[in-house]
Amino acid sequence: MDRVPILKIGATLFVSIQIDLQDETVIRLQEDLAEELVATHATGVIIDITAVEIVDSFIGRMLTMIGSISRLFDAETVLVGMRPAVAITLTELGLSLRGVRTALNAEKGLALLSGSS
Amino acid sequence: MDIDSSQARMAAFLRDHQDKIVGRWSELVVAGVRGRSSVVEARSELEDIYSLVVAVMSSLGEQARVELRAVLTEFSQSRARSGFTPSETALGLFSLKEAVFEQIADSAEFLPEFIAFSRLIDDLGLYTFESYATARERIITDQATSMLELSTPVVRLWDGIIAVPLVGMLDSARTQLVMEKLLETLVATGADHAVLDITGVPTVDTEVAQHLLKTVNAARLLGAECTVSGIRPQVAQTIVSLGIEFGDIATKATLADALAHALARAGLKVGPA
Secondary structure (H helix, E strand, O other): OOOOOEEEEOOEEEEEOOOOOOHHHHHHHHHHHHHHHHHHOOOEEEEEOOOOOOOOHHHHHHHHHHHHHHHHOOOEEEEEOOOHHHHHHHHHOOOOOOOOEEEOOHHHHHHHHHHHO | OOHHHHHHHHHHHHHHOHHHHHHHHHHHHHHHOOOOOOHHHHHHHHHHHHHHHHHHHOOOOHHHHHHHHHHHHHHHHHHHHOOOOHHHHHHHHHHHHHHHHHHHOOOHHHHHHHHHHHHHHHHHHHHHHHHHHHHHHHHHHHHHHHHHHHOOOOEEEEOOEEEEEEEOOOOHHHHHHHHHHHHHHHHHHOOOEEEEEEEEOOOOOHHHHHHHHHHHHHHHHOOOEEEEEOOOHHHHHHHHHHOOOOOOOEEOOOHHHHHHHHHHHOOOOOOOO
């Protein structure tokens, strides 16, 4: 099964999703991320979905859940690099990803995290 | 007397009286369109049609028939484009019957010929009407497409601030287009603030508000903040009385207010030079 690597940069965990997301991959990522948050005491999580072209309601909900889980560890989640088509799909599905912050690209995401902390 | 020979006799008659008939026909056509074209103008156009009608009557085969149809298509298309009504266009052809009848009225023995001729003109008239309708429909589709393209510009107001001035009714097809263009521009320019200006939207009902909210939500997912501006007093009253909730979306009265808001969010200040 594909695994998504989690990189630690300073107090931030950086997750770049380069593959088409399967349901199991997202669940695995959620578990890995929770463990990593505990181990590293990170204060921010950046999820880069520039390469993601297809999302469904399940993945949309999982992204929100990752945000909620991170908050329990006092870490803020920023979703960066969403494609227009993905944004339109999520809106049409009625998912506005509450609790997850968004930024246009990784740079702006990092600026958002450092600004808020 | 068979139909073929009566048609040939009619064709001969038409050829002999060409000048008088075309003259009268042009007058009738010009009277029918209330002087929107001159007699000379109409005459040159009608002479082509007339000689082709004569050619068809003399049974010169398929060639003349095809040519006549092509000329008539051209005729009705130009009429459709210059805004003539369908009846004015069809009358252009039907008045040929009247012009011919005035010439023929004295000689009663021409009746069978006239009936054959009349049948031909009726056919052609229907054909004219059909091509008129086709031309009109094409104009309408072309206009709808270009309207859609023209009506959704995305403009850059400042570094990192873009605006979408919306003009006209917002339906789902347009919202979709606006949303796509806005999001693409956000990604392409890296802007993180967008202003949706609805000054030109005539009415805001629950459906339009729904479309606006969708657009704002999609922009938010990309990490851009959206402001809705251009809310007129009447529109504000409608929004409140319909119970539409814009939630935490910033709304401003004018585009200038929205720009000031966006600049402030970006940490910029405009002051006297």
